[in-house]
Structures are given as C-alpha cells and as structure tokens.
Amino acid sequence: MAAGSKPTAVHFSLIGFVMLSLILGVFTYLGWKEYIELRDGEFATTQAQLQQEQQSLTQLVAEVTEMKQLLGHPVDDLGGAGVDEANTVHYLVRNDLSNYGGEQAANTVTATLSAMSTRIRELEEENATLQASLNSNRDELLAVNTASRNQMDEIVQSQESSEEQLQANIDKHDEVLAEKNAEIDDLVTEINQVQAEKEVLRDEYESYRRESEERVALLENRIDALSDELNELKKVSFEKQDGNVVAVDNTTRTVWIDIGERDNLKPQVTFSVYTRDHRGIGRGPEDIKAKIEVTRVLDSHLAEARILDEQLFRPIAEGDPIYSPLWSAGRTEYFALVGRPDLDEDGESDWELFYEIVRNAGAKIDLVVTDEGDREPLDAKLSARTKFLIVGDMDDPAQFSGQPEKVAMAQAVNNQLTELRDEARLYGIRVVRLNDFLEYIGYRNQQHLWQPGQDRPFNLEYGATSAGVDEAYQDRTSSGTTSELFRQNGTRTQQESSGQTSGLFRGGR
Numbered sequence: 060m061a062a063g064s065k066p067t068a069v070h071f072s073l074i075g076f077v078m079l080s081l082i083l084g085v086f087t088y089l090g091w092k093e094y095i096e097l098r099d100g101e102f103a104t105t106q107a108q109l110q111q112e113q114q115s116l117t118q119l120v121a122e123v124t125e126m127k128q129l130l131g132h133p134v135d136d137l138g139g140a141g142v143d144e145a146n147t148v149h150y151l152v153r154n155d156l157s158n159y160g161g162e163q164a165a166n167t168v169t170a171t172l173s174a175m176s177t178r179i180r181e182l183e184e185e186n187a188t189l190q191a192s193l194n195s196n197r198d199e200l201l202a203v204n205t206a207s208r209n210q211m212d213e214i215v216q217s218q219e220s221s222e223e224q225l226q227a228n229i230d231k232h233d234e235v236l237a238e239k240n241a242e243i244d245d246l247v248t249e250i251n252q253v254q255a256e257k258e259v260l261r262d263e264y265e266s267y268r269r270e271s272e273e274r275v276a277l278l279e280n281r282i283d284a285l286s287d288e289l290n291e292l293k294k295v296s297f298e299k300q301d302g303n304v305v306a307v308d309n310t311t312r313t314v315w316i317d318i319g320e321r322d323n324l325k326p327q328v329t330f331s332v333y334t335r336d337h338r339g340i341g342r343g344p345e346d347i348k349a350k351i352e353v354t355r356v357l358d359s360h361l362a363e364a365r366i367l368d369e370q371l372f373r374p375i376a377e378g379d380p381i382y383s384p385l386w387s388a389g390r391t392e393y394f395a396l397v398g399r400p401d402l403d404e405d406g407e408s409d410w411e412l413f414y415e416i417v418r419n420a421g422a423k424i425d426l427v428v429t430d431e432g433d434r435e436p437l438d439a440k441l442s443a444r445t446k447f448l449i450v451g452d453m454d455d456p457a458q459f460s461g462q463p464e465k466v467a468m469a470q471a472v473n474n475q476l477t478e479l480r481d482e483a484r485l486y487g488i489r490v491v492r493l494n495d496f497l498e499y500i501g502y503r504n505q506q507h508l509w510q511p512g513q514d515r516p517f518n519l520e521y522g523a524t525s526a527g528v529d530e531a532y533q534d535r536t537s538s539g540t541t542s543e544l545f546r547q548n549g550t551r552t553q554q555e556s557s558g559q560t561s562g563l564f565r566g567g568r
Contacts, residue, residue, distance in 0.1 A: 328420050351367060396426075
C-alpha cells in the first residue's frame with residue numbers, strides 16, 4: 060500500500076506537461092499583450108497619416124475644381140484609360156488649343172498663350188504702322204480731291220469756252236469723212252475690177268496647167284515609146300553574162316560553169332543560158348535557150364549545174380553565156396516588186412517562195428507593194444541601187460464589182476504602180492514583167508532539183524546508197540533486164556550476138 064503511493068514516471072510527465080503549459084501560457088499572454096500594444100500604436104500613426112492625406116486630397120480636389128473652372132471646362136473626368144475621351148478636361152483643353160490657338164497652338168496652355176501674346180503684340184505693331192499709313196494716304200487723298208476739284212472747275216470753264224470750237228471741228232470732220240467715204244467707194248470698185256481680172260487669170264492658169272499636164276503626159280508617153288523603139292532597133296544589152304558554160308554532158312543532163320566558191324556562188328542558184336550570138340543578155344527572153352540550177356560548187360571558179368529546161372533545136376553548148384539578175388559576183392543586187400508574185404499561176408500570191416528565191420541567190424528586196432496596196436517599208440522609195448522594178452499580176456478594180464474592199468486594194472496597188480513607174484523613169488530603172496524576170500533567173504515551176512519553200516524530202520530512198528544514217532548497205536540493183544554493157548559482170552564489154560534473130564527479121568521471109 061505504501062509502495063503504491065510513490066510517484067511514478069506518469070506523475071512526473073503530467074507535472075512537467077502542466078508546468079510547460081503554464082509557462083507557454085504566460086509567454087503567450089506576454090507576446091499577445093506586446094502585439095496589441097504595438098498594433099494600437101501603428102493604428103494611431105496610420106490614422107493620423109490618413110487624416111493628413113485626406114486633408115491634402117481635399118485641398119487637391121479643390122485646386123483641381125478651381126483649375127477646371129479657370130479653364131472653362133467644369134466636367135467631372137480629367138481623362139485616362141476607360142474614360143470617354145470626348146468628355147474629358149484633357150480633350151476639351153487640347154481641342155481649345157487647336158481651335159483658338161491657330162498657328163500659335165502648342166502642346167501646353169502656357170506655351171500657346173505665350174505665342175498668342177507675342178503674335179498679338181506683332182499685330183498691334185503692324186496695326187499701328189497701317190494706321191499711320193492710312194492717315195498719310197487720307198491726307199494725300201484729301202489733297203488730290205482738292206486739286207481735282209480745282210482742275211474740274213478749270214475744265215468746266217474751258218468746256219464752256221470750247222463748245223463753239225468743238226462744233227467747228229465736228230463740221231470739219233464730217234467733210235473729211237465724206238471725202239474718205241468717196242475714196243473708199245472708188246477703191247472698192249477698183250478692187251472688184253481687180254478681183255474679176257484675177258478670176259480670169261486663174262481660169263487661164265488652170266486651163267494652161269491642164270494643157271501643160273496633158274502635154275507632159277503625151278511627151279512622156281512619146282519618150283517611152285521612142286525609148287522602146289530605139290532599144291528594139293539598137294538591141295543594146297542591159298547586162299553582161301555572169302559566166303559561161305565550160306562543159307556539157309547531155310547524157311546526165313549536167314553542165315559545168317566557170318564560176319564557183321571564190322565568186323560566192325551557192326547551190327540552188329538558177330541561171331538562164333543564152334546563145335552565143337545573142338542580141339543582148341537580160342534584154343528579152345527570146346535569146347534564152349535553156350535554164351540550169353547549180354547543184355554543187357566544185358572549185359574556186361567551177362561549179363556543176365543541172366539542166367532544168369532546154370530547147371530541143373538549140374541545145375546547150377560550150378561557151379554559151381549564163382546570166383541571172385539575182386546573182387552577181389561579190390555584189391548584192393536590190394529589187395522592187397509591185398503586184399502579185401504568182402509563181403505557180405494558181406491565182407494566189409507566192410510571197411514566201413519569191414523571198415526564198417531571192418535570198419538563196421544572195422539578193423535583197425528593198426521595196427515591195429503588198430496585196431493591200433501598202434509599201435513595205437512604209438517610207439521606201441526607189442533608189443539608184445535598185446536594179447529592176449518587177450511588175451507582177453495586177454488586178455483590175457472593175458472585176459470586183461460589189462466588193463468595195465477588194466476594189467480599194469486593187470486601186471491602191473495600181474496607184475502604187477503608177478508612182479513607181481514615175482520613180483523608175485527618174486532613176487533610169489528598168490521595169491520588167493514578172494514572167495520575164497523568172498525567165499532571166501532560170502526559174503521553172505515544179506521542175507527544180509529543189510525549190511525554195513517547197514516541203515519535200517530529198518533523201519535518196521531508192522538510190523545506190525543508204526537513205527538513213529548508219530543503215531546497212533543493201534543491194535538496190537534493178538530487177539529489170541538491162542543491156543549487157545551495163546551488167547555487173549566486171550568486164551563492161553559488149554557481148555557478141557548469137558546470130559539468132561526473130562523470125563520476122565530472117566532473110567527471105
């Protein structure tokens with residue numbers, strides 16, 4: 060029983076906990092009391108500061124209100140984010156500065172008032188100067204008015220005294236005017252007479268001009284006729300030959316001519332062949348007996364040509380001269396063309412083919428008249444370098460009745476021909492028909508080895524050599540019967556006859 064009354068660890072723990080709780084309670088009370096005293100002091104200080112700031116704010120609001128009254132805009136909002144800008148003091152003041160400040164408006168009210176004050180002083184000084192000038196002008200005007208009144212009085216007095224003299228002057232002027240009117244009437248009559256004489260002279264001049272033009276036209280026609288007649292009688296050559304035939308092979312219809320690479324000769328150029336006793340190369344087609352086309356240029360002065368056309372009873376011979384107006388050694392020939400170049404006689408213009416023929420020969424066309432009657436180039440004229448004026452097919456405007464566009468084009472081409480003939484007469488340029496020109500150059504329709512502008516293949520598909528590149532060589536020997544002389548037996552000797560003939564040719568039958 061005595062042992063049960065002794066203190067245990069639980070008792071000590073409980074005692075310690077109670078004491079610790081008492082100590083913590085004491086310290087907590089002391090800390091809370093100190094905090095309350097400190098907070099009460101800070102609250103008193105904050106309340107004093109708040110009262111002071113409230114007084115300052117009240118004074119500031121009063122000042123702002125007074126400033127708004129002073130600016131004339133006692134509105135509630137000064138301006139800032141979330142506020143209607145159009146109803147704020149800032150906006151209204153800036154608007155006043157812009158509206159009333161004018162050129163003196165600045166960023167601030169003070170600067171604007173200062174600028175306006177300076178401008179007011181300047182205007183006052185200027186106004187004072189103008190007022191002084193106005194007073195001076197008023198004094199001068201008063202003096203001038205006084206002088207004017209004095210002068211007016213003098214004029215009135217002088218006018219009263221000079222009325223009689225004025226009336227005398229009027230009477231004298233009327234007499235002079237009557238005399239001048241009489242002189243004018245005489246001059247008008249004389250002018251009418253001169254005008255009538257002038258009309259007579261004009262009629263006489265027009266009649267003389269028409270007669271002169273008719274006389275000149277008759278003389279020009281007579282000159283042309285006499286020139287043609289003289290040329291026909293004298294048979295003067297217009298050109299010299301371009302070269303000569305040096306060899307002929309009638310079997311292969313091949314000729315060789317004495318012009319070549321040094322003469323700037325190119326393949327496909329055609330020439331006309333003349334007789335050696337010709338009456339004038341390039342004069343007329345009657346002396347042309349054949350046409351040839353260059354196929355190969357062999358040497359500096361040697362070329363091979365193909366016979367395109369040849370007269371049966373006048374074959375080509377060595378020494379025959381050749382000629383083409385399109386080609387000249389070392390020189391470019393120029394030509395003009397009016398009318399339709401119908402080379403194949405199908406009624407259509409063959410412009411591309413004609414240009415190809417000219418270009419292949421190294422010549423140039425410096426003037427053409429299109430089918431519409433326009434010159435190309437527009438300002439082109441015949442010149443001393445123009446060799447021939449070539450006249451192609453000309454349409455008669457009368458054949459296009461009811462087709463005004465074609466009538467106008469045909470008439471335009473004919474008008475161009477008339478103008479170009481006159482230009483050719485001035486420069487001494489020869490006018491030739493297209494058919495004669497084609498004869499001169501040795502052109503033959505659809506008979507050439509190759510025609511410029513013709514779309515036709517020229518590979519030797521049936522010749523002795525391969526038609527394609529690297530194609531294997533094939534035997535293209537004809538399957539027909541040939542003469543023994545030309546059989547491929549390697550001997551090329553004539554075979555002897557067997558002596559047997561057809562029964563039709565046996566003797567005695």
